[in-house]
Amino acid sequence: MTERAATTSILNNSEFRRILYQLLIAALLIYLGWSIVENTIANMEARDIRTGFGFLNETAGFSIMMSLVPYEPGNTYGRVFIVGLLNTLLVAGVGVVLATIVGFLVGVMRLSQNWVVSHLANIYVEIFRNVPLLLQILFWYTAVLKPLPGPRQVFERNTEIYFGISNRGITGPEFILLENFSFTTWTILLGILFTIGMHRWSKHRQAATGQQFPVVFVGLGLIIGLPILIFLLSGAPIEFTPAKMGRFNLSGGITIIPEFLAVLLALALYTAAFIAEIVRAGIQAINYGQTEASRALGLRNGTTLKMVIIPQAMRIIIPPLTSQYLNLTKNSALAAAIAYPDLVATFAGTALNQNGQALETLAITMTVYLSLSLLTSAFMNWFNSRVKLVER
Amino acid sequence: MNTLPNPESRAQPVIQIQKMNKWFGQFHVLKEIDLEVVTGERIVICGPSGSGKSTLIRCINRLEEHQEGQIVVDGVELTNDLKHIEHVRREVGMVFQHFNLFPHLTVLENCTLAPIWVRKQPKAEAEATAMKYLERVKIPEQAEKYPGQLSGGQQQRVAIARSLCMQPRIMLFDEPTSALDPEMIKEVLDVMIELADTGMTMLVVTHEMGFARTVANRVIFMDDGQIIEQNKPEEFFNNPQSDRTKLFLSQILQH
Amino acid sequence: MKKLFLSCLSIALLGGIAIAGGHEKGTLAAVKSKGHIQCGVSQGLPGFSNPDDQGNWSGLDVDYCRAMSAAVFGDANKVKYTPLSARARFEALRSGEIDVLARNTTWTMQRDATLGLEFVGVNYYDGQGFMVRKTLGVSSAMELDGASACTNTGTTTELNLTDFFRANGMQFELVAFERADEVVAAYDAGRCDVYTTDRSGLAAQRTKLSNPDDHKVLPEIISKEPLGPVVRQDDPQWADLARWTLNAMINAEEMGINSGNVDSKRSDSNPAVKRLMGTEGDLHEAIGVNNDWAYNIVKQVGNYGEVYERHVGANTPLQLGRGGTVNDLWTNGGLIYAPPVR
C-alpha cells in the first residue's frame, strides 16, 4: 500500500507534471522546428534555390508605377523594399486620417436625434462592414474608376491642364515654391508656435482671472489666415506647372493614380464603418447622468463635450480605434489585388517573382507588419495604464 | 419649526409654476401643476414612484421640457431660449440620486469645473471656494482623490459641494439618499440639514419622512402627475386630508 | 544563424502538423500509380491553355500534356489540369503539386540554372510585342514615349519592357497585374495605352477584347521568348520522357506522320519511321513507356504541325500563320527541329 502510494505520488505530483508537460511540449516543438529546418534545407538544396539576403543588393530591373523616393529600374531590391514600404505607409497613413474623419462623423450621426440622419448612418455602417473589403477595392477600381473616360477623350492634345480627372487618375499641376515662399513657411511656423504660446497664456489667464480666450479661432487665424495674407502680400510666390496632354497621356503635373484612390477609398470607407461603431459605443457607454449633471451645473453643450464627454469617451474609444488603425494597415496589403505598388505587391510580389527567394522575401515582409503590430500593442498597453480610471 | 421664516412675509416668489402640463409621448406625466416657492423655503416632495415628482423638479432646471403652462425661475421664464436656460441653470443647483460625479476628474476638479467655465472664476478662487464647501460637507481631505475611490455617501456629499460651488439660489435634490446604504444616509442628511440651516431654498424629492418633519416647511404629496395635497409638515403628517395621502402615509410609515 | 532564423520562422508557422518521413519515388511511377498526369497550365490563354464554359481545357500546351498522357498511359485523356498564376507556377512544380508545367513559360538561364527546373524543349518560339489601339495612330514601338503600359507581373515581359524603354530613353508608366485577364480588362478599359506580352499572347488576348479590330500589333519584337514545357530537375527519367514526347511530335511532322495516316505508317519500311513507331529498337524502355508510345501520341493528339494549326494557326481566332515564321519546321526555314530518334 505504501509502495503504491509512493509510485503514484510521483506521477500525481503537480510540480512533476508541470515540468513533464512542458518538457514534452518543448521536445515536440524542437522536433517540429528541427524537422522543418532540415526539410527546408534539404528541399532548397534539391531544388537549387539560393538562400540568404544577398539579393537585396542586386539590381531589380523592373519599373514601379508610383514611388515616393527616387526609383529607377537600375536600383536594387533593397530599394524596392523601401519604395513598397513607403507606399504602404502612405496609403495607410492617409487612410487612417480619412477613416477617422468619416468614422467619427458617421458615429456621431448614428447618435443624432434626427431620425433620418441616424438611420442613414446606420445603413452606411451595415453595408460597408458586411461586404468584404477586397470586393470593395475591386468595386472602386473596376466599376468606378476604370470606366472613367481616358485622357484622350477628356483632354485636347497639347493643352495645359491644371486639374483633370480621367481613368489615369486625378491630375493637378506640379508646383514649385519660389524663394519668397519662405515667408509664408515662417509665418505658418510662427503661427503654430504663437498658438501654442497663446494656449498656455490663456490657460494661465483663465486660472488667474477666469477670463476665457477664443484660442481656437485666433489660432486658426494665425496658422491659416495670416499665412494666406503673407502669401498674397509676398506676391503669391508659388509657380504651378500644369500637366500637359501628350500623345497618350498627361505628362508633368502630379497625378494621383486610380489604384491608389481605389485602395484608399475602400480602406477608409470600410474602416470608417467600424470606427463609427466604436465611437458610438464609446459615447453611449458614458452614462447620460454625466450630461445631465453638466447641464444642471450650467455648462454649455460645447463645454460639456470638451470637458466631460470627450475625455471619458476617448478612454473607451482609443484602444479599439488603435487596433482598427492596425487592421487598416494590414488590410492595405490587399492593394496587391489591383496593382497598387505597396509592400506586398512590389516586394512580396514582383520582387519575389523575379528572384524566387520566397522564404526570405516573405519573412522580411511579415517582420515589417509584425513590428508595426507589436508597436501598436505596446502603445495600447501604455495608453491603457495611463488613462485607467482610479477605482477603489 | 416656528423659527422658520413665514413664506407670506417674503416679497418675491423665486419659482412660479402655473398650469404646467407635461407628456412623455402620449403619457400625461404632469397635470395642471401650480406651485410657488419663495426664497428660503424648504419643500419636500413625496409620493409613490411614477407620480411625477422627479420629473417636476427636473422641469425646474429644464432637464425636462414642459409642453403647456409656464415656469418662471428667478424672474426668468423657461422657454427654448438658451440664454434663459443658462441663466436658470446657473442659479439652480441639482443633486442626483446616482451622484453623477465626473469619474475622470478629481474631487476638487469636479467642484471647480463649473465655476471656472460658467462663472469664469479664476482657478485659485474657484479652488478656495471648493475647499470651503468641501469642508462644509466634511471631506476636505479627499480633494485630490477620484470619485471612484470614495464611498457612496462621500460621493453624494461631493456632489452637493459641487453644486454649492456654483453658489446657487435654489437647490434641487432628486432622491439624494435612495441609492445609498443605510449607514451612509445619515451623513448625507446631516449635510442637507446644515445646508437648510443656512437658509438655502431647497426642493427635495425624498422618502425620508424624518427629514421632512424636521427640516421642511412645506410637504407636497404628488400622485398620478398632480399635486394632491400640500401642507406644513406637522399638519401633513398628523392630519392628512386626502384619501390618497392617507393611504400613502400609512404605507410609508409602517416601515 | 540561418538555422536559427529558419527555426523561429517555422515554429511560428506550424503548430501542429506532424511531419511524416519523406519517401522518394520517381515521378513516372507516381504518375502511373495515381493514374493521371497533373499538368500545370495558365489560367486561361486562348490557343495555349484555355477552359471552355464546361471547364474542358484545350490549346497547344494542353495538347502537349495530353501527348505525355498518351505516351505514358496510351490514353491522351488521363490528364488533370491545375491553372496557375505566373507567380505560383514554379513553386507548384517544385513542390510536386504538378508533374509537368506547360504554361507558355519562357526558357531563361536564370530559371533553368537557379530555380531547380529543367526545360525540356521549345514548343513555341515567341517574342514580346506590343498592341495598341488603332486610333492612337502609332506605327512603331519607338513612338511610345510617355505611354502607359499594361502587363503581367512576375514575368520576363515586365523586365523586357523596362529594358526596352530604358534602352531607348523613353518614359513610361508600368501597370502590372497578377492575372492575365486583369491585364486585358485594364487595357480594354483604357487604363493603359499599350498592352505588352508575348506576341502569341497578344493574338490570343486580342480575341477577348470588346472590339478586336480596333487594335493592332506593332511590328517590333523586343525579346526572345522560347516557350516550352518544364519539369523538375531532380528526375532525369521523367525529364527525358517529357523531352522526347515533344521531340516525337516534331519528328512525326518532319516524317509526314499525322493522326490520319499513322496507322498505315506503322508498317512503313523507313527505319527512322520504324524506330519512332516502336516497331524497331527498344529505346522506349529507357524512358519507361511502351513501344507504341509515339504511335499513341500521334494517333490521339497529332503531330506538332497538326496541333499548331488546330490551336494557333491561321484558321484559328489567333490567326498566327506558320509559314515563313520561326515556328515552321527547320526544313521550311523555321526553328522547329528535333534530334533524331535513334
Added chain:
Amino acid sequence: MKNQNTVFFVRKEFAPSRPAPASTVGVLGWIRNNLFSTPFNSLLTVVVGGLGAWSIWGALDWLIFNAVWVGGNEACKANPNGACWTFIGTRFDQFVYGFYEKPERWRVDLVILVLFVGVFWTGWEKAPARRWAGGFMLILFPWIAWGMLYGGIFGLPIVETSQWGGFILTLVVSLIGIIVSLPLGILLALGRRSNMPIINSTCVFFIEFWRGVPLITILFMAAYVLPLFFPTGMNFDQLLRALIGFAFFAAAYMAEVVRGGLQSLDKGQYEAADSLGLSYWKSMRLIILPQALKAVIPGIVNTFIGLFKDTTLVLIIGLLDLLGMVHAAIADPNWSIRSVPTTGYAFVAITFFTFCYGMSRYSRFIEDKLNTGHQR
C-alpha cells in the same frame, strides 16, 4: 388654486389625463421631434435626407427598376443604365459550383442543404435535440461534407479540388476555418492562460504572430513557402495549403475571443471547480469552458463573420472563390458591357451582405439574451 401663498392645499377634483397636444405626439409630433426640432436639425433633415433618398432611389432604380432581367448580352448592351442580371443568370451555375463536374453537382446541393438545415437547427432555440445537431455539425459534418465533395468514399468519383470554385469554395474555406479554429483556438486560449512558462510563451508567440501579419502574406506563405517545410514527396494541393494558413490565422483570432470569455468568468468559478477536486481538464470541460464559450458566442459569430469575408482573399493566390469567379467572368469579351462589372460585384456584395448581416443580427440577438440573463 387662487391663493398660492397659503401653504395648505388639497385637491378635490382630480385632473383627468388628456391627450398630448397634437404638435408633440402622433405623426406630426414625431416629425417635429425627430426631424425638425431645431433649425439646424431641419437643415440636416433636408440635406442629408435628400442626399440619402437620392442615392437609395438611384441604387434601387439601377438594381431593380431599370435593370435587365431577361434576354442575353444584347439586351444589356441596349440598356447600359441598369443592372445586367442576365449576366448573373447565365453564369449562375458557375458562380455556385465553379468547375465542379456537372453530373456530380447533386453532391454539392446535398451538402449545402444539410449545412443550412443543420445551422438553422442548431441556431433555433426551441429545436429538439439541438445539442445533437450542434455536435453533428461541428464534429461529423465536416468529414462527411469533405467526403461528399471530394469523393472517393461511398463509391463516389473523385472531384479534384482544382475544380472546386465559386460559392462552394467560399463555404469550404470559411467552414474549415471555423471548424479547425474553434478547438485550436480553445487550446491556445487555455495555453495562454496557463502558468507554465513554456506553454504560455509558445501560445502567446503563436497568437501574436498570426494576428500580427496580414492574411494575404500568410496565404502567400502557404502557397509558396509551405511546400519547402515538408519532406520531399509529401504534397498538399494548393487549396489544402491555403486552408492550413487560413485555419491557423482563424485559430489565433478565435483564441483571443475565447480568452476574453475565460477572463470574464468570475474567479470563484475556478476556485469552486478546484475545490470540487476536479482535474484540470475535467474542470475546464465541465465548468469553465461551457460558461466561457456561452459568454463569447457573439464574439465567435463576429469572428466568423470576419473570416467569412476574408475568404475572398484566396482570389489573390489564384483560387476562384465566389468573388474570384465573378471577377474572372466579367473579363469575358462577350459581356464587355459597362454595367456588367458593377452587376457582378453587386451580386457578390448582396450575397455576402445577406450572410454577414444575418449572422450579425443573430449574434446581436444572442447578446441581448445573454445580457438579460445577467441582470438581476
